[in-house]
Amino acid sequence: MSAETLIELRGLTKIYGSGNAAFTALRGVDLSIGSGEFVAVMGPSGSGKSTLMNILGCLDSPTSGSYTFKGIEVESLNKDQRSLIRRHALGFIFQGFNLLARTSALENVELPLLYRGYSRTLRHKMAREALASVGLPDKERNAPSELSGGQQQRVAIARAIVTEPNTLFADEPTGNLDSKTTIEIMNLLQHLNAELGITVIIVTHEDSVAAYARRTIKVHDGLIAGDSGRSNG
Amino acid sequence: MLLNALFIAVREIRRNLTRSFLTVIGIVIGVAAVVTMVTLGRGATLAVKQEISKMGSNLLVVRPGQGWGSRGAPQFSMRDVSAIREQVPGIAGIAPFIQTNGAAVYQENDFNCDIQGTTANYFVIGNWQIGLGRFFTDAHVDEAAPVCVIGETVRKELFGPGVDPVGSKIRVKSTSFEVIGVTAIKGQGGFGEDLDDNILTPYTSILRRMSGRGSGHNINQIMISGREGYPSVHIVADVTSLMRERRHLAPNEQDNFSVFDSLQIADVITSSTRVLTSLLGAVAGVSLLVGGIGIMNIMLVSVTERTREIGIRLAIGARAREVLLQFLVEAVTLSCVGGVAGILLAYALCDLLAEAVGAPFIFDPRINVIAFVFSAAIGILFGFMPARRAASLDPIEALRHE
Numbered sequence: 001m002s003a004e005t006l007i008e009l010r011g012l013t014k015i016y017g018s019g020n021a022a023f024t025a026l027r028g029v030d031l032s033i034g035s036g037e038f039v040a041v042m043g044p045s046g047s048g049k050s051t052l053m054n055i056l057g058c059l060d061s062p063t064s065g066s067y068t069f070k071g072i073e074v075e076s077l078n079k080d081q082r083s084l085i086r087r088h089a090l091g092f093i094f095q096g097f098n099l100l101a102r103t104s105a106l107e108n109v110e111l112p113l114l115y116r117g118y119s120r121t122l123r124h125k126m127a128r129e130a131l132a133s134v135g136l137p138d139k140e141r142n143a144p145s146e147l148s149g150g151q152q153q154r155v156a157i158a159r160a161i162v163t164e165p166n167t168l169f170a171d172e173p174t175g176n177l178d179s180k181t182t183i184e185i186m187n188l189l190q191h192l193n194a195e196l197g198i199t200v201i202i203v204t205h206e207d208s209v210a211a212y213a214r215r216t217i218k219v220h221d222g223l224i225a226g227d228s229g230r231s232n233g
Numbered sequence: 234m235l236l237n238a239l240f241i242a243v244r245e246i247r248r249n250l251t252r253s254f255l256t257v258i259g260i261v262i263g264v265a266a267v268v269t270m271v272t273l274g275r276g277a278t279l280a281v282k283q284e285i286s287k288m289g290s291n292l293l294v295v296r297p298g299q300g301w302g303s304r305g306a307p308q309f310s311m312r313d314v315s316a317i318r319e320q321v322p323g324i325a326g327i328a329p330f331i332q333t334n335g336a337a338v339y340q341e342n343d344f345n346c347d348i349q350g351t352t353a354n355y356f357v358i359g360n361w362q363i364g365l366g367r368f369f370t371d372a373h374v375d376e377a378a379p380v381c382v383i384g385e386t387v388r389k390e391l392f393g394p395g396v397d398p399v400g401s402k403i404r405v406k407s408t409s410f411e412v413i414g415v416t417a418i419k420g421q422g423g424f425g426e427d428l429d430d431n432i433l434t435p436y437t438s439i440l441r442r443m444s445g446r447g448s449g450h451n452i453n454q455i456m457i458s459g460r461e462g463y464p465s466v467h468i469v470a471d472v473t474s475l476m477r478e479r480r481h482l483a484p485n486e487q488d489n490f491s492v493f494d495s496l497q498i499a500d501v502i503t504s505s506t507r508v509l510t511s512l513l514g515a516v517a518g519v520s521l522l523v524g525g526i527g528i529m530n531i532m533l534v535s536v537t538e539r540t541r542e543i544g545i546r547l548a549i550g551a552r553a554r555e556v557l558l559q560f561l562v563e564a565v566t567l568s569c570v571g572g573v574a575g576i577l578l579a580y581a582l583c584d585l586l587a588e589a590v591g592a593p594f595i596f597d598p599r600i601n602v603i604a605f606v607f608s609a610a611i612g613i614l615f616g617f618m619p620a621r622r623a624a625s626l627d628p629i630e631a632l633r634h635e
């Protein structure tokens with residue numbers, strides 16, 4: 001356990017609704033993830049893995065328990081403060097790519113930089129570099145509808161890494177892709193983890209995808225059912 | 234942050250040109266309606282003012298009887314005119330006025346017109362300019378000279394357009410008058426009457442040569458011009474009390490004469506056109522309001538339609554206030570663009586309509602500024618609700634939205 005701890009969960013619970021309609025999605029999760037890990041979160045639908053990801057990604061807040069990210073107690077932050085953590089330290093990749101339609105790849109990639117208030121020149125330079133690093137240097141003018149699924153996901157990855165985030169969250173990133181493209185995308189994520197030291201946390205239900213990760217966490221019924229353990233160190 | 238929001242908003246507007254156009258069209262029409270109505274209304278007010286000033290500015294008219302055209306009440310004498318001139322302060326000029334009508338004949342042409350007897354003062358009081366020849370003078374009045382100054386319409390009817398009638402003799406009611414001048418064209422009066430169909434002659438000439446009336450009470454009207462800056466209400470009051478005294482009216486008797494103040498008449502007319510202008514402006518303002526509701530409507534639909542976009546923005550780290558600002562700035566930008574387009578459309582309309590309505594087209598920067606500020610305010614007012622709805626979205630829910 002020599003690597004510095006990035007994420008620390010203690011007794012994390014999440015309850016949706018209240019009274020009779022209350023639904024407990026997480027029932028006391030303890031977890032620690034180190035900086036630079038490549039983690040796969042697996043579990044059947046309804047197991048609570050998406051809830052766990054949303055809380056880890058600072059998109060949602062827990063009902064009780066503590067979540068410490070880089071020493072920051074996230075559970076006590078308000079919406080805007082969580083937004084700022086996402087802006088400065090996190091990147092997101094989604095199953096459905098979630099690119100802005102009728103907007104060029106370059107403009108999609110520079111979107112997070114707009115919220116950082118960077119100049120146009122700097123934005124374009126960083127977005128071009130990010131597109132080049134995902135292997136799409138010649139597609140910067142194309143809108144999402146003019147790109148294949150794999151290319152769209154690469155643009156989405158470029159958008160996620162353009163801010164040089166500390167951690168990358170990927171929610172079923174290959175769910176909409178064929179097996180050949182899946183391999184390309186997973187290789188890209190592996191490369192980002194190995195070469196740039198970005199912590200990658202990926203939700204998947206495919207063992208072949210989870211195999212790229214160095215650590216697998218299985219979620220079942222709101223609890224951690226299996227953990228291959230911290231892999232780096 | 235504001236500049237950033239403006240940048241994002243403009244990019245979103247450009248990305249959805251059709252929707253943006255539909256959003257803006259209500260504001261364009263509303264602003265165009267308001268600016269057109271108010272501009273034309275102001276033009277009409279000014280036109281009325283100009284018409285009235287043709288009668289002579291600061292003009293007061295003393296007439297026998299109450300109201301217009303009251304007959305039977307005693308007329309005035311020259312002694313009344315002298316008394317007013319000597320006793321009422323604030324008077325710049327005063328002239329007696331005798332009005333009759335009849336046919337004027339020159340060679341084979343004849344024309345029925347107003348024949349007005351007065352003194353040289355009347356040219357100043359009535360704001361007359363000479364077109365050809367000259368006005369008659371006090372000397373002509375003293376000797377009851379058979380001379381006259383004719384209006385453009387009379388010149389046209391008797392001599393034909395462009396003919397110089399100065400020196401010619403015309404016959405009016407079997408008396409011969411020498412034409413010594415033609416007045417400059419006045420055009421139509423405030424009530425649409427022709428101001429150029431008259432013959433002006435010394436009042437003494439009418440009394441002695443035409444009517445055969447003696448020098449008793451035979452003045453139809455007394456024309457008075459007030460001194461610049463002197464309140465005409467004082468003149469009206471002083472003339473009224475003087476005339477009551479001279480006509481030996483008991484305190485319980487009504488005036489058997491009336492004093493008209495052209496300024497008051499002008500005020501009444503311009504204030505009524507002003508009321509009409511504000512009424513039209515208010516009706517047009519309602520359409521601007523409807524345009525604002527249109528913006529709100531489309532922005533609300535757009536928030537629903539763009540839920541996923543909002544989710545993406547929130548996920549990559551936009552704060553609620555930045556999303557709010559983006560939507561608010563979008564609404565304000567759209568309504569400002571609509572405001573400018575509306576103002577331009579209004580000027581196209583005014584240019585077309587000014588002639589049809591018969592009012593001059595007056596450019597008033599104030600109404601533009603007001604219309605523009607108002608449309609921006611509408612953007613803020615009606616953009617706020619949709620923007621707040623967008624900002625309150627939950628990122629997870631928004632991302633899941635189809």
